[in-house]
Amino acid sequence: xxWWTIDETHDPARKSWVESADGHRDFPVQNLAFxxxxxxxxxxxxxGVAIGDRILDLGALAAARLIPLNLTEICSDASMARxxxxxxxxxxxxxxxxxxxLCDEARRPVIEPMLHPVEACMLHLPTRIGDYxxxxxxxxxxxxxGRQFRPDNPLLPNYKHVPIGYHGRASSIRPSGVPVVxxxxxxxxxxxxxxxxxxxxxxxxxxxxxxxxxxxxxxGEPVPITDAAQHIAGFCLLNDWSARDVQGWEYQPLGxxxxxxxxxxxxxxxxxxxxxxxxxxxxPPRPEGDPQPLPYLSxxxxxxxxxxxxxxxxxxxxxxxxxxxxxPHRLSHGPATNMYWTVNQMVAHHASNGCNLTPGDLLGTxxxxxxxxxxxxxxMELSQGGKSPLTLASGETRTFLEDGDEISITATAAADxxxxxxxxxxxxxxxxxx
Amino acid sequence: xxWWTIDETHDPARKSWVESADGHRDFPVQNLAFxxxxxxxxxxxxxGVAIGDRILDLGALAAARLIPLNLTEICSDASMARxxxxxxxxxxxxxxxxxxxLCDEARRPVIEPMLHPVEACMLHLPTRIGDYxxxxxxxxxxxxxGRQFRPDNPLLPNYKHVPIGYHGRASSIRPSGVPVVxxxxxxxxxxxxxxxxxxxxxxxxxxxxxxxxxxxxxxGEPVPITDAAQHIAGFCLLNDWSARDVQGWEYQPLGxxxxxxxxxxxxxxxxxxxxxxxxxxxxPPRPEGDPQPLPYLSxxxxxxxxxxxxxxxxxxxxxxxxxxxxxPHRLSHGPATNMYWTVNQMVAHHASNGCNLTPGDLLGTxxxxxxxxxxxxxxMELSQGGKSPLTLASGETRTFLEDGDEISITATAAADxxxxxxxxxxxxxxxxxx
Numbered sequence: 001x002x003w004w005t006i007d008e009t010h011d012p013a014r015k016s017w018v019e020s021a022d023g024h025r026d027f028p029v030q031n032l033a034f035x036x037x038x039x040x041x042x043x044x045x046x047x048g049v050a051i052g053d054r055i056l057d058l059g060a061l062a063a064a065r066l067i068p069l070n071l072t073e074i075c076s077d078a079s080m081a082r083x084x085x086x087x088x089x090x091x092x093x094x095x096x097x098x099x100x101x102l103c104d105e106a107r108r109p110v111i112e113p114m115l116h117p118v119e120a121c122m123l124h125l126p127t128r129i130g131d132y133x134x135x136x137x138x139x140x141x142x143x144x145x146g147r148q149f150r151p152d153n154p155l156l157p158n159y160k161h162v163p164i165g166y167h168g169r170a171s172s173i174r175p176s177g178v179p180v181v182x183x184x185x186x187x188x189x190x191x192x193x194x195x196x197x198x199x200x201x202x203x204x205x206x207x208x209x210x211x212x213x214x215x216x217x218x219x220g221e222p223v224p225i226t227d228a229a230q231h232i233a234g235f236c237l238l239n240d241w242s243a244r245d246v247q248g249w250e251y252q253p254l255g256x257x258x259x260x261x262x263x264x265x266x267x268x269x270x271x272x273x274x275x276x277x278x279x280x281x282x283x284p285p286r287p288e289g290d291p292q293p294l295p296y297l298s299x300x301x302x303x304x305x306x307x308x309x310x311x312x313x314x315x316x317x318x319x320x321x322x323x324x325x326x327x328p329h330r331l332s333h334g335p336a337t338n339m340y341w342t343v344n345q346m347v348a349h350h351a352s353n354g355c356n357l358t359p360g361d362l363l364g365t366x367x368x369x370x371x372x373x374x375x376x377x378x379x380m381e382l383s384q385g386g387k388s389p390l391t392l393a394s395g396e397t398r399t400f401l402e403d404g405d406e407i408s409i410t411a412t413a414a415a416d417x418x419x420x421x422x423x424x425x426x427x428x429x430x431x432x433x434x
Numbered sequence: 435x436x437w438w439t440i441d442e443t444h445d446p447a448r449k450s451w452v453e454s455a456d457g458h459r460d461f462p463v464q465n466l467a468f469x470x471x472x473x474x475x476x477x478x479x480x481x482g483v484a485i486g487d488r489i490l491d492l493g494a495l496a497a498a499r500l501i502p503l504n505l506t507e508i509c510s511d512a513s514m515a516r517x518x519x520x521x522x523x524x525x526x527x528x529x530x531x532x533x534x535x536l537c538d539e540a541r542r543p544v545i546e547p548m549l550h551p552v553e554a555c556m557l558h559l560p561t562r563i564g565d566y567x568x569x570x571x572x573x574x575x576x577x578x579x580g581r582q583f584r585p586d587n588p589l590l591p592n593y594k595h596v597p598i599g600y601h602g603r604a605s606s607i608r609p610s611g612v613p614v615v616x617x618x619x620x621x622x623x624x625x626x627x628x629x630x631x632x633x634x635x636x637x638x639x640x641x642x643x644x645x646x647x648x649x650x651x652x653x654g655e656p657v658p659i660t661d662a663a664q665h666i667a668g669f670c671l672l673n674d675w676s677a678r679d680v681q682g683w684e685y686q687p688l689g690x691x692x693x694x695x696x697x698x699x700x701x702x703x704x705x706x707x708x709x710x711x712x713x714x715x716x717x718p719p720r721p722e723g724d725p726q727p728l729p730y731l732s733x734x735x736x737x738x739x740x741x742x743x744x745x746x747x748x749x750x751x752x753x754x755x756x757x758x759x760x761x762p763h764r765l766s767h768g769p770a771t772n773m774y775w776t777v778n779q780m781v782a783h784h785a786s787n788g789c790n791l792t793p794g795d796l797l798g799t800x801x802x803x804x805x806x807x808x809x810x811x812x813x814m815e816l817s818q819g820g821k822s823p824l825t826l827a828s829g830e831t832r833t834f835l836e837d838g839d840e841i842s843i844t845a846t847a848a849a850d851x852x853x854x855x856x857x858x859x860x861x862x863x864x865x866x867x868x
Contacts (some may be wrong), residue, residue, distance in 0.1 A: 059811040060864020131605050136688060146687075156686050159631045162620055167601035167695065171565050172653055172790050181654035183787035186596055186728065195595045197728045198788070219606055219697065220615035220868060248788070253580075254600035261601065262787040263653065281858050294620065294631045309681035352631070353680070354619035354868070358605050415537060434655060434788070 003088065003229035003273050009099040009376070012419045016102040018115065020052030025412070026269075026422030027052055029102050030096055033269035033424070034058070036079055037121040045078045045124050050269055051102055053118050056176040060114040068093045080126040080270065083361035084233040086237060088273065091233070095274050108207045108393065123268035125175050126212070127360040132264075133174060133350060134208075134240060134364035135165040139340035141206075141369035143164045144381040160290050163297070163341040163349040165366075168240075169261030172363065175268040176426050182433040183262040185246035199289040200243035203401040206367040207314050207377035207409055209336060210238035211343050213361035223351035225299040228344035231357060234270035235343075237312075237409045237426035238364050239263065242286060244380055244400070245423035247274060266362070267426040275421055278308040279413035284341055296352055297345045299323070306342030311335055312368060312411045314377070319404030326410060329392045331382060334375025336411070338368050392405050403432045437522065437663035437707050438714040438739040443533045446853045447620035450536040450569035455488030459846070460703075460856030461486055463536050466529055467703035467858070468492070468668070469753065470513055471555040479512045479558055484703055484858065485536055487552050494548040496687035500535060502527045505662040514560040514704065518648050519793035521705065525667075527656060529708050530730035557702035559609050559793040560646070566607060567784060568642075568798035569599040570672060573774035575640075575803035578815040594724050597731070597775040597783040599800075603695030604675075607796065609702040611862050616837060616867040617696040619680035632679035633867035636820060637835040641718040641748050641843055644700050646775050647795035657785035659733040662778035665791060668704035669777075671746075671843045672798050675699065676832070700796070701843070701860040709855060713743040717776055730786055731779045740776030744826070745769055746802060746845045748811070753838030755828045762842060763826045765816060768809025772802055786837075795862055837866045 003024035015022055016029035027033060027050040033337040037055055038045045053132070060409050071094055075083045088095075101107045112308065136142055137389055139159070146154030188195040214233030223231055240260060247259030252400065283306050292298070299306075312335070315328035331377055341349075343365070351357055369377035376382045379400050382390055389397040401407070408427040414420035442448070443464065449456055450463035459486040461467060472479045482489035495501055496509040505528055508516045520528075535541045567768055570576055573593070580588030592598065616637055622629040648667030651657050657665055675696060681693030717740045726732070733740075745770070749762035775783075777799070785791055803811035810816045813834050818825055823831040835841070842861040848854035 044729055077772070131603055133691075136582065158622075158629075161622075162684050164684070165691050167691070169565055170604075170793070171599055171788060171790050174653070181788050184656070185787045188592075188595075194725065197594075198731050219608070220865075222618070222868070241783055243787070249592055250596050250598070251687075251689075252592065253685075253689070254598055255685075255687070257567075257599050258600070258783070258787040258789065261789045291628060294629070296631050328770070349692070353619045353692040354678070355603060355695045356605050356613050361605070386618055421600065431654075 001089070001092065001327055004276050004277050004433045007093055010418060014099065014103055014123065016051060017105045017108045018052045018054055020054065024052045026424050028419050028421060029099060029224050031271065031275045031421040032098050033271045034083065034329040035084050035269045037122045038124065038128050039116060039121055042237050047075060047080055047083060054115040055118055055166045057114045058202050058262055058276065059117065066093040066108065067097050079128065081360055083348050084127060084212055087215065091272060092274055095410055096271065100223040105273060123175055124172065126268065126270050128168040129426065130169040130358045130361045132168040132362045133165050134165055134168045134366055135346050136366035137163055137339045137346065138366050138377060139346060140367040140371050141377055141381065142365035143218065143329055144369055144376065154215065157235060162278060163346050164352065165346070166255045168331065170362065172261055173266060176265060176424070177428065178265070179429050179431045180241055180263045183243050183432045184433050185258050187242055187245040195249060200245055201400065202244035202348045203430065204242045204244050204379045205401065205407045206240040206242055206333070208238040208364045208367055210236040211346065211363040212236065212270055213357045213363065214359055217351050217356055219356040220354040222347055222354055225297055225302060225344060225348040228347040231347055232273055232343060234260050234272050235276065235423070236270060237267040237411055237423050237429065238363060238428050239265040239407060239409055248284065248396045265426055267424045269274045269424040270280065276308065276413055278418040279415050280305040281307040281309040281337060283307045284337055293345065300343065302342055302344045306344050307339070308336040309414045309415055310411050312409065315408045317406045318392065318394060318396055320396055324394065326394050329394070332374060332376050334368065336368055337374065338370050339365060353427050391434060435523065435526065438711050438828065441713050443529055444712050444852060446851065448533065448537055450485060450537045451542045452486045452488055452536060454488065457487045460858050462853050462855060463707045464853045465534055465705065465855040466532050466697065467705045467709065468514060468517065469559050469703045470558045472558065473550060473555055477811065481509060481511060481517060482512055483532055488549040488672040489555050490550055491548045491550065498544065501531050508606055513795055514561065515562065518561060521649065525706060526708055529706065530633055530704045533609045540552055557609055560609065560702065560704050563604040563607055564792045564795045566602040566604040567599050569597055569780050570800035571597055571775040571780065572800050572802040572811060574772055574805050575801035575811055575815065578803055578810065591609055592685045597780050599780070599784065602690045602698065602798065606695055607698045607700060608814050610699060610858070610862065612673055612699070612862060613865045614697045614862050615865045617677050619692050620683060621679035629683060633763065634679055635834065636678035637864065638676045638678050638813045639748065639841045640674040640676055640744055640834065641766070642672040642674050642798045642801055644670040645797040646670065646704055647791045647797065648793055650792040651785050651790055653790040654788040656788055657782055659736060659778060659782040661732055662781040663707065666707055666777060668706050669710065669857070670704060670843055671701040673841060673843055673860050673862065686776045690820050692762060697862055699752045699862045701858045703858040705857050709849055712852040713849050714739040715741040715743040715771060717741045717772055727779065733778065733781060736776055736778045740778050741773070742770040743849050744847045746847050750826065751840045752826065752828060752830055754830055758828065760828050763828065766808060767812050768802065769802040770802055772804050773799060778824045818847060835864050837864050839864050
């Protein structure tokens, strides 16, 4: 069994007796993503499994002793702190049990009362996030942004050798739906002699994927690239909101700080490595002349299966569009294979100095962009640093986000011969500055 | 009552019946620092109070109902997560109760059994650290380091306007005494065409102070500078170990990452704002021509009392020195007033964009250095980037740290008419790379 092994749970012929799961964009029975939810009528939070437009209460299932017995206690927790850390083989056993229960019509009378309509549930963060690290593996983003600052030299010399990353703020990560207050910050308008302290005028989104760390490593003990996948518990979508004017003024020499840490939004569902197994792809070969990764980042299996066959898209809905009943405007769409480094390389690099990853850490990929405009992953790229306003379907224009704007990120993992799956939504609306 | 108010607990005439407290370098009864400790013979961790060479078991005191009743439960916790977050008035009440109990000879028979020799205890982190942010407020460090990279322009244009900071790694912070494994990392020797992956050859320490966040703020709600002190629960010493060669190769454009996150060491005792009240000092006036802080960072009280009258020092002991029985070699000493921004300004800036600070967050000041060599806060400065080896008292030389070297940071808060207090020790030894 490998992290890319396909088994009967991926069989496209499998259908759940939960009718809404059949053909569901995100949550057919081939997905079985985990999340933490609450309901108005009962206290506390519980772990649930997404199935169609329903959430299956994992705690109730555990209480009924319908899952592998060694996981009963962990599945009854109020958060996924412990569930994230279980070994892949246990997660796989749980997946098989869930798949069987949700496909076997005979189980329906027992299981159906444990299902809740997703509209009646509130989704929370899967766990308290330990440390949050954001990488920069979207090479086209690095190129597009770098070109604005260093036209002759967009990519710095280290980029193709080091999976560049930095530490972000864990406390301000929120699940989809929580509004974002426009941050106030220090910034220096180009024409001004001195900085001002004012609401950001260049509020942007960044299209990313998130990686949940499952089992950790001890401080001082690196994770070999061949073991990296064993430390990954799942994936989500991530919007790394950014105040570009604050960023431009503050980021030297230690990197982005207040321009990024006021809020980050994630999709609340943890899509497991097992669910994504059919959508694993070979890492695209490096362009001629690029250096090969150093040995601690090299693994043939990772090269053969480490990329993610996931198509990402971003939609914008403005206040005026909502009022007029217009559909969201698609800002961009592009594949996650536009990553120069794989998630396994991110993990192995992060721990290569002995830094201890811990269960519930979150890694961001960094903005996933594309060489061509339709795949640009931020307004900074789409509007060329604010110089070229976009015209929306509503006739409005945008360089950066305005109050009332709502950004939604969605994604689909698809492969020939398999039922495609999604991640749920990563969505939030901008509130005016306080 | 203000955060700089002096009261009878600071009276130099106060003496504890714990004999070792009288004249103790760090922990006379005027200090009363909190820590989390364990003992071999009993399970679990408990909160303790440092008094001379003893630790007073706060849980035992709470069980005996000898502290303010509203704090009984919190003081019985296994960590300081909740104790850090109590309001200053409650912390002050607890301080008064502890001071009275430890000074009143009549209480000795009851309290003495709750004291443990510090040698018999293990000290732990006060709590699980939420987010760790490292600032860069040591202007002389910024100058000294900046000069090595940009001789004509050592300080970047934002430095005197923005309290520069960045997010660090919380999971790899360890209390004093835990050895540091020399990290391996990617670095590019100046003469090489390509980077190598090898143990760091430029392992350094950084002399810093740490600030524990007590009560937090809600996401989206800034902390006014006038309220900043209310969010600070205490202070410690911090060594931000750094791999300079890794740092030089990886840090652009997003800042230091693996060069810093392999290990940070803190002194385990939380020295409260109340204990430090007598040692508050006016923030040194900004040099002629420097910009004044923007209004969100300006507060007359903070200017009058926001600096810390603390003298810091760093000692190095090599393996050879230990074998020969030589005393530690003092590398540097200098005052914490060499900070360009106060800790209140750090807090207000951090939350100015609505970023939510949470109880148990740790802020580092960044390296506190001095204009003159005797106060340089890192080997990078002392050895001029490795160009000028130091000669130690043992006759050995150092540019950067070697395996077996041990760095110890200590500090003394002193002011005329008051009993000086300390922070305990922030110490760790270098182990060879794995």
